[in-house]
Amino acid sequence: MSDSILSLEHLGVRLPKGADRPHALSDVSLAIKPDEILCVVGESGSGKSMMANAIMRLLPNDVMIDGGRVMFEGKDLASATVAEMRQVRGAGIAMIFQEPMTALNPLRTIGDQIAEMFSIHTDLSKAEIAERVLALLADVRIPDPAVAAKAYPHELSGGQRQRAMIAMALALDPKLLIADEPTTALDVTTQAQILKLIRDLQQRRKAAVLFITHDFGVVAEIADRVVVMQHGVIVEQGAATAVLIDPQHAYTKQLIAAVPPLKAPPPRALSGENILTISGVSKTYRTGGFLGRGARVTPAVKDVTLTLPKGATLGIVGESGSGKSTLARCLVRLIDPDSGSIVLEGKDWAKLSREEVRRETRHIQMVFQDPFASLNPRRKAAELVAQGPIVHGTPRAEALADARELFTLVGLDPSAGDRFPHEFSGGQRQRIGLARALALKPDVLVADEPVSALDVSVQAQVLKLLAELRQRLGLSIVFITHDLRVAAQICDLVAVMKDGAVVEQGLAGEVFGNPQHPYTQALLASIPGGDFTRKRDAAVLG
Amino acid sequence: MMDAIKRYFRSPAAIAGLFLLLVVIAMAVSAGFLYPRDPLALAGRPLIWPFSNPRFLLGTDNSGRDIAAQIFYGARISLLIGGVATAIAILIGILVGAFAGYYGGWVDNVLMRITEAFQTLPNFVLLLVLVAVFGSTLTTVTIAVGVVSWPAPARLTRAEFLSLRNREFVQAGRTLGMKDIQLILGEILPNALPPVIVYASVVMAVAILLESALAFLRLSDPNVASWGNLIGLGRDVLRVQWYVSAIPGIAILVTVLAVSLVGQGLNDALNPRLKSR
Numbered sequence: 001m002s003d004s005i006l007s008l009e010h011l012g013v014r015l016p017k018g019a020d021r022p023h024a025l026s027d028v029s030l031a032i033k034p035d036e037i038l039c040v041v042g043e044s045g046s047g048k049s050m051m052a053n054a055i056m057r058l059l060p061n062d063v064m065i066d067g068g069r070v071m072f073e074g075k076d077l078a079s080a081t082v083a084e085m086r087q088v089r090g091a092g093i094a095m096i097f098q099e100p101m102t103a104l105n106p107l108r109t110i111g112d113q114i115a116e117m118f119s120i121h122t123d124l125s126k127a128e129i130a131e132r133v134l135a136l137l138a139d140v141r142i143p144d145p146a147v148a149a150k151a152y153p154h155e156l157s158g159g160q161r162q163r164a165m166i167a168m169a170l171a172l173d174p175k176l177l178i179a180d181e182p183t184t185a186l187d188v189t190t191q192a193q194i195l196k197l198i199r200d201l202q203q204r205r206k207a208a209v210l211f212i213t214h215d216f217g218v219v220a221e222i223a224d225r226v227v228v229m230q231h232g233v234i235v236e237q238g239a240a241t242a243v244l245i246d247p248q249h250a251y252t253k254q255l256i257a258a259v260p261p262l263k264a265p266p267p268r269a270l271s272g273e274n275i276l277t278i279s280g281v282s283k284t285y286r287t288g289g290f291l292g293r294g295a296r297v298t299p300a301v302k303d304v305t306l307t308l309p310k311g312a313t314l315g316i317v318g319e320s321g322s323g324k325s326t327l328a329r330c331l332v333r334l335i336d337p338d339s340g341s342i343v344l345e346g347k348d349w350a351k352l353s354r355e356e357v358r359r360e361t362r363h364i365q366m367v368f369q370d371p372f373a374s375l376n377p378r379r380k381a382a383e384l385v386a387q388g389p390i391v392h393g394t395p396r397a398e399a400l401a402d403a404r405e406l407f408t409l410v411g412l413d414p415s416a417g418d419r420f421p422h423e424f425s426g427g428q429r430q431r432i433g434l435a436r437a438l439a440l441k442p443d444v445l446v447a448d449e450p451v452s453a454l455d456v457s458v459q460a461q462v463l464k465l466l467a468e469l470r471q472r473l474g475l476s477i478v479f480i481t482h483d484l485r486v487a488a489q490i491c492d493l494v495a496v497m498k499d500g501a502v503v504e505q506g507l508a509g510e511v512f513g514n515p516q517h518p519y520t521q522a523l524l525a526s527i528p529g530g531d532f533t534r535k536r537d538a539a540v541l542g
Numbered sequence: 543m544m545d546a547i548k549r550y551f552r553s554p555a556a557i558a559g560l561f562l563l564l565v566v567i568a569m570a571v572s573a574g575f576l577y578p579r580d581p582l583a584l585a586g587r588p589l590i591w592p593f594s595n596p597r598f599l600l601g602t603d604n605s606g607r608d609i610a611a612q613i614f615y616g617a618r619i620s621l622l623i624g625g626v627a628t629a630i631a632i633l634i635g636i637l638v639g640a641f642a643g644y645y646g647g648w649v650d651n652v653l654m655r656i657t658e659a660f661q662t663l664p665n666f667v668l669l670l671v672l673v674a675v676f677g678s679t680l681t682t683v684t685i686a687v688g689v690v691s692w693p694a695p696a697r698l699t700r701a702e703f704l705s706l707r708n709r710e711f712v713q714a715g716r717t718l719g720m721k722d723i724q725l726i727l728g729e730i731l732p733n734a735l736p737p738v739i740v741y742a743s744v745v746m747a748v749a750i751l752l753e754s755a756l757a758f759l760r761l762s763d764p765n766v767a768s769w770g771n772l773i774g775l776g777r778d779v780l781r782v783q784w785y786v787s788a789i790p791g792i793a794i795l796v797t798v799l800a801v802s803l804v805g806q807g808l809n810d811a812l813n814p815r816l817k818s819r
Contacts, residue, residue, distance in 0.1 A: 332717045361719040374710035378732045388718035436714065 004031035005072070005175050005208045006055070006093075012067035013047070013054050013232075024050040024063065025232045032176065037202055037209040039223035039240070041216060041255070043455040044426075047232035048212045052178045054078075055210075056095060057085050073175070091121050094169035098181040100161035104153040110137075110164045111149030117171040136167040141197060158320075159190035163197065170201065177202075178210045183218065183528075187319035187482065192526035195222050214455065216259045217485075217529030220244055228252045244532060258456040260463075260485040261537045262530065264508040268312075268492055275476045276308040276331075276364075276444055281340030281350065283326055300326040301337070302500040308444065308493075313470065313477040315491030315508065317484055317523070323500035328448045328480045332366045333357045344444065362392060362440035369449040371429035375421040381432050382407075382417025388440045399439075406435040411465060427458035431465070438469070446478045451486060463490050484527055488512050496520045550811035559803020566617050566797050573614035581611035581767040589783050603772065603786050604779055613793055615767040620750050620797055623684050627749040630688025632742050635695025636731070642696070643703025644726050654700070657693045665690045669752060673761050680763045683756065687749045698741055702734035736812040743805025747798040754794050769793050 013025040024047045032038045042048045053059050055070055057077060070077040072092060077085065089095075097103040105113060111133050118129045137145035140163040153161055162182060169177055179198065183191040199222055202209050211222060219226055223240040228251065236249040247253045283301040301323045308314045318324045329335040331342060333349065342349040344363060352360065365388075368374035375384055385406055386399035394402070404414040410431040421429055430450060437445055447466070451459040467490055470477060481487050487494055488508060495505035496519065504517040515521045524530070550556055579585070588606040590598050600610040642653040660668070672686035706712065707730060715729045756762040757770020764771060769790035776786030 329713075334713050334716060358719040358721070361717060366714070366717045368710040368714060370710055374714050376711040376715075376729055376733070387715070387720075391719050391721075391724065433714070436718070440718065 003033060005034045006210070007031040007071045008051075008055070008068065009071065010068035011051075011054065011065065011070060011078070013050055013059065014064050014066040016062040020045075021231065023066075023232055025054065028068070028229075028232075028234055030227050030234065030237060032208045032210055034175065034208050035202075035206050036224040037199070037211055037222055038225050038227060039211045039213060039219045040227045040229060041213055041219055042229035043214055043255075043457065045231070046229040048214075048229050049180055050232075051229075052095065052180050052210065052212055055178065056089060056093060090117060090174070091172040092174055093176045093178060094172070094174040096162070096165050096169050096177065096179045096182045099185050100158065100165045101153060103165060104161060106153050109150055109152055110156070114149075114164070114168045114171055117168060121172055132171070133167075136171055137164070139170070139201070140164070140167045142167070157190075158186055159193060162186060162190075162194055166194075166197065166201070170205070170207075173205070174207060176208045176210065178212070180212045181214070182211075184214070188484070188526045188528075189319065189522060191218075191528060192221075195528065198222065215528060216244070216256055216456070217527065217533070220529030220532035228255070254457060258460045259529070259533065260460070260489045262485060262488055262512065262524075262527065262533050263537055264488045264491075264512050267507055267509055270312050270492060271310040273310045274307045275310040275344065276478070277341075277343040278304060278306045278308075278331070279341050279343075280305055281327065281330055281337045281342060283323075283330055283335060283337050299500050301330065303340070304497075304500075304502055305340075306495055306502065306505065308476050308478060310476055311470070311474055312492040313479055313490055315479045315481060315487040315494040316497060317481055317487045317494060318497035319482060319523075321499075322497040324480045324482075324497050325448055326500075327497070328366070328446050328478065331444075331446050331478060332361070332364055334366075362388070363442055364444045364446065365437035365440055365442035367430075367433050367437050367445060367447040367450045370453050371426050371433060372421075372453070374433050375429055377421055379420075380417065381412075381419055381421065381424070384421070384432060385417075385435045385439050388436060392440065403435070403439065406439055409438070409469070410435045411461075425458075426454050427462060430454060430462055434462075434465070434469075438473070441473075442475070444476045444478065446480070448480045449482065450479075452481065452483060459486070466490060484512070484523060485533075496523070546811045550807050553807050553810060555803050556807025556810070559800050559807060562796055562800035563804055566793075566800060567621065569614050570617040570621050573611075573618060577608065577611035577614055579611070581615040582607060582765075585611070589779065589786075591783075592785055592789070600789055601785060603775055604783070605775070609772065609786065609789055612767040612772050613769070613790060616769040616772065616790060616793065617797075619680070619766050619768040620753070620794070623680075623687060623753045624746045624750045624797075624801070626684045627688035627691060627753075628742050628746040630685060631691035631745050631749070632695050632738065634689070634692035636699050636738065638692070638696040639699025639701075640703055640726055640731065640734075643700035644707055644722070644730065646704075646707075650700075653696075657696050660690070661693045665748075666752065666755065669756065670759075670761065673756065678756075678761055678763050680766055683753060683762055687752050690752070691745050691749060695738055695741055695745065699734060699738055702737060703730055706730045706733055737809075740805055740809040740812060743801050743808065747801045747805075750794065750798055750801070 008028050008030050011025055011028045012023055015022060015024050028051060040048045040051065054065055055077065065078050072088065077088065114133045114136060115129045118124050118132060133149055134145050137148055142148045142160055142163050148156065148160065156164065183194050186194060195218065198209065213219060219240060225238065226240050226243045227237040228235050228249065230251050236243060236252045243252065244256065247256055281301060281304045285298040285300055304327060306314065316324045316327065326335060330337040337350050340350060382400055382403045385403035389399040389402065390396055404417055407414045407417060412428060412431050424432065451462050454462060463486065469475060479491055491508045494508045494511045495502045496517065498519050504511060504520045511520065512524065515524055584606050585608040586598060586602050586606050588602055588604050590602045592601040598608050598610065600613065603609055638653050638657060642650040668690045669686055673683060676682045712725060712729055715725050753762060754770035754773065757768055758774045760774045762768060762770055772790040773787045780787055
């Protein structure tokens with residue numbers, strides 16, 4: 001292990017009493033060579049982020065390293081003093097975080113924050129520092145580095161902020177860069193660019209990278225070697241190609257299998273009758289401005305026309321800011337569209353009054369993105385599901401009894417109704433959210449990113465459930481997602497949105513198999529691990 | 543809920559606060575039993591020093607009334623004013639804050655301008671005006687203290703509502719077809735309450751102090767035995783017989799301290815994540 005830059009030897013990290021397990025990490029051993037990218041993969045709660053924090057000694061107060069060593073340049077960081085750690089952080093090991101907006105100080109310019117790295121660790125003159133900052137920003141390929149250096153974090157886009165974070169991390173030429181889910185908060189196209197940048201910088205600067213991710217697609221894109229973690233234990237490690245093509249451990253196999261194929265399943269026969277017809281829907285946000293002066297006008301949805309056949313699933317895909325969520329909220333009238341019509345069962349939903357919407361709302365229901373935020377934490381699960389029918393006049397006892405039946409329908413234990421939301425896992429909560437929407441027996445279900453907050457293996461289960469329910473209850477679904485793989489799996493029809501407008505729509509197989517619009521082509525090309533899945537899918541078919 | 547209680551009893555300060563508060567409550571409850579006579583009746587020679595006469599453990603005031611009896615009965619008045627005034631202030635505050643925060647727009651503007659008008663006036667001056675206009679019986683004093691204390695809880699409730707009203711679970715309630723009032727009372731309010739409950743302890747401490755200050759100026763109800771009245775009386779003999787003012791002063795200090803400690807304990811128990819920071 002002498003040729004490695006960092007090695008963990010039987011590292012253990014203890015969690016405080018009352019946590020779900022005694023150790024965040026136990027007996028973790030791995031080594032990173034000076035010029036490789038090591039990916040640590042695992043689902044939420046696997047201890048992968050805890051490992052990064054343990055290396056940097058940035059653990060919360062009641063979490064402690066209780067065994068093993070963290071060897072970096074011949075020193076054991078697990079027993080280093082606070083002063084020694086300050087020397088290592090930034091200069092020896094640097095870190096990039098998931099959310100650059102919260103990792104940057106909102107009140108200081110980007111250039112200022114990068115310059116701070118030099119003023120703390122070196123005694124360069126001001127002019128030299130300014131020069132280095134510009135060189136770094138140019139190095140991470142920020143367009144117009146001089147302007148970016150003077151910008152505040154909120155003035156940059158998410159991708160540019162992440163580039164600035166990387167510039168800051170690279171300022172002192174660290175030997176090791178720890179990247180904790182650095183692309184998870186970014187759109188696919190930006191993600192592809194950042195991954196390319198990290199790969200590129202790693203090769204130019206000959207630094208080691210410890211890359212933490214939950215996404216096997218990203219692993220296929222960037223990793224030299226892979227470490228797979230589950231419940232704080234390393235279950236498998238090896239060269240990236242070997243692990244991806246021939247996984248040994250059951251858990252690794254399961255994770256790789258859960259990465260959905262990019263190809264749409266063969267098309268189903270669609271009903272000729274449309275249940276929902278959206279035509280010319282627009283929504284524009286106006287903010288600020290006094291008496292109309294200096295107001296900012298943001299067209300969120302521009303003249304969208306779509307149809308949903310009965311019993312079909314219409315996928316609406318797009319990156320953040322494409323207006324897909326605004327459109328979803330217009331459909332259930334959480335937002336009032338400015339113009340256009342939404343015809344459901346012969347009624348123009350867009351023109352109903354608030355009172356009418358309240359009465360008719362059982363025809364169209366919504367499933368929300370965040371299973372943690374979408375359930376009232378102070379109500380029991382059965383109550384949450386029974387709420388809708390109670391509001392619409394079903395007697396309480398009957399609604400609660402129905403709720404228990406719905407629990408079975410969505411694959412939950414009916415006796416779980418007496419528990420509070422925080423006692424469920426993310427996937428289970430999303431099932432409760434689904435049961436709540438189904439309680440009103442809707443004709444159309446609008447699902448806004450229903451699986452994007454879930455781990456891949458749970459994602460697959462929820463998607464399967466959704467497909468089953470569609471079949472059994474004859475549901476028609478509008479499925480909003482940023483994840484093209486997910487859309488390919490479940491949707492019959494797909495509409496691609498960009499800047500509020502639909503740029504391409506059609507049968508899922510056609511849109512994914514033979515994309516016409518350049519934006520759709522770019523989206524498909526940016527999916528991490530695209531080559532890998534295409535090869536795998538081809539192998540499965542052949 | 544059980545977790546919150548467990549967390550509360552983990553803090554020694556919170557336990558001490560609860561103990562002191564229970565002592566004050568016990569005093570209020572046992573007053574009629576320990577001192578069956580009217581606490582404002584003449585009991586002995588005026589200005590007996592504490593601990594010099596076993597009949598009057600805490601001595602007598604300038605009119606010869608038993609200080610200990612007045613302290614015990616005063617606990618009733620302080621708790622009554624503190625409790626009722628706090629209830630009034632929190633109720634008005636929640637109503638105003640909930641509507642302002644939930645509806646936003648012009649409703650918010652109107653309600654917040656009114657709140658600010660109340661806030662810019664010093665509480666105590668407003669209290670003096672109210673008492674001057676409506677007289678100083680126990681009822682009017684209590685209501686007046688409540689009426690001057692609502693702006694802060696209103697702002698707090700509004701802030702909670704602002705952050706909660708766009709949460710997904712509220713939107714989910716709306717898509718289920720709930721009416722505004724169901725959303726406000728059933729969905730948002732239970733989640734907005736913990737910080738308001740904690741703040742109630744501050745309002746209660748201030749209410750007790752406000753009444754004492756009023757009594758010190760001899761503007762509170764003179765027909766009840768309150769700690770403030772006793773301090774006001776002691777003012778005339780402050781240089782020599784200082785104990786007449788000091789004893790009720792200590793009682794007020796202990797009660798306010800108890801209420802604040804309980805409030806802090808509640809805060810740590812209801813918002814466990816803030817504490818570990």
